[in-house]
Amino acid sequence: MKPHLPTYAFMTMALTAALTWAQAPSAPVLSLTATTTNVTGANDPIRIDVLRWSTDAERDDLLNAWNMKTPAPAAGRGRGRADAAPAPADDANGDAPPAPAAAARGGGRGGGGGGGGRGRGNAAPDVPLTPETSLAAALEKAPTVGYLWSSEVAGYALRYAAKIADPAGDRILFITDRRLGANNDRWNPVPAAPAAAPKTAEFSVIEIHFTPAGIGEGKTSLTGKVVIDATTKTFGLENYAGLQAVLKTVKKK
Numbered sequence: 026m027k028p029h030l031p032t033y034a035f036m037t038m039a040l041t042a043a044l045t046w047a048q049a050p051s052a053p054v055l056s057l058t059a060t061t062t063n064v065t066g067a068n069d070p071i072r073i074d075v076l077r078w079s080t081d082a083e084r085d086d087l088l089n090a091w092n093m094k095t096p097a098p099a100a101g102r103g104r105g106r107a108d109a110a111p112a113p114a115d116d117a118n119g120d121a122p123p124a125p126a127a128a129a130r131g132g133g134r135g136g137g138g139g140g141g142g143r144g145r146g147n148a149a150p151d152v153p154l155t156p157e158t159s160l161a162a163a164l165e166k167a168p169t170v171g172y173l174w175s176s177e178v179a180g181y182a183l184r185y186a187a188k189i190a191d192p193a194g195d196r197i198l199f200i201t202d203r204r205l206g207a208n209n210d211r212w213n214p215v216p217a218a219p220a221a222a223p224k225t226a227e228f229s230v231i232e233i234h235f236t237p238a239g240i241g242e243g244k245t246s247l248t249g250k251v252v253i254d255a256t257t258k259t260f261g262l263e264n265y266a267g268l269q270a271v272l273k274t275v276k277k278k
Contacts, residue, residue: 051076053171055188056278057197057233059243061175063269066211071272073199075171079185083167084259087185087200090163091156091253091260156251161227164202173201173231177209184228189257194235198260205229205247214248214269232262233275243272 053074061069089095152158164184171183185200204227206212230251235241248269249262262268 054078055197057241057275058278059241059272059275061212061271062273063215064206064211064247064271065213065215066176066209067215069176069211072174073171073183075183075186077170077186079170079187083185084187087160087163087167088253088259090159091251093154093156093159095159095163157226157228164200164228169202171199173199175211177211179208181205181229185260187259189259191234194237194241196235197233197241199231199233200260201229201231203227203229205231205245212247212271214271230260230262231272232265233272234265235275235277239277241272241275242270243275244268245271247271 053076055075057071057073057075059071059073061067061071086095167184169182169184170186173181173183182202183199184202185198187198189196189198207227226246228246230246230249231243232245232249233241233243244262244265246262248271249265252261252263253259254261
């Protein structure tokens with residue numbers, strides 16, 4: 026005997042709701058707000074949502090790539106971005122979904138179409154193996170663990186997120202899936218600073234230091250050299266104290 030229609034409809038609605046809840050992304054384990062400084066597009070509000078912290082195994086994969094202990098990436102590998110942001114992805118390596126309506130921002134990662142699209146055509150030139158290109162290839166395979174949004178049309182996926190306890194104040198480290206300002210000049214340092222890392226590096230390292238009072242500032246590989254911190258056994262920026270801030274008034278929500 027078929028269930029009564031209202032009962033059947035209720036069961037269907039309950040099952041749909043359960044599936045929707047199961048597929049919904051987890052709430053952020055940490056949300057940060059900040060404002061850009063010392064860059065062309067200064068005073069731009071920034072929001073960072075960390076969905077989860079990277080595991081030790083994920084960290085080691087990226088460190089091995091930086092030290093070029095993993096197989097070299099395939100030759101002829103090109104990267105680009107589509108101008109239009111696609112619909113949000115639903116897999117572990119998905120790109121930044123649309124930003125919250127209140128922030129009036131969006132996130133996305135171009136597919137392979139258009140002049141700015143990302144592709145791996147045979148005509149692409151060989152990419153020399155360096156720590157930067159090796160890490161960039163590893164970041165492509167790394168899961169997305171959070172997002173950074175600004176006033177740009179597309180957001181930045183975080184492929185690495187780590188929290189380091191420090192008596193002087195917590196430190197947080199991020200690596201984005203692509204270089205900050207890759208498609209615009211809003212992140213150009215002001216005043217112009219000597220390039221500490223190749224501008225062609227297809228990612229950005231962001232290091233944020235917090236005071237005991239909980240207010241932080243962030244500096245990036247746009248002006249700082251990426252190094253491996255022997256003490257914390259993770260990435261960092263050389264001479265952090267001597268670098269100019271790129272994110273000010275960083276606050277935990």
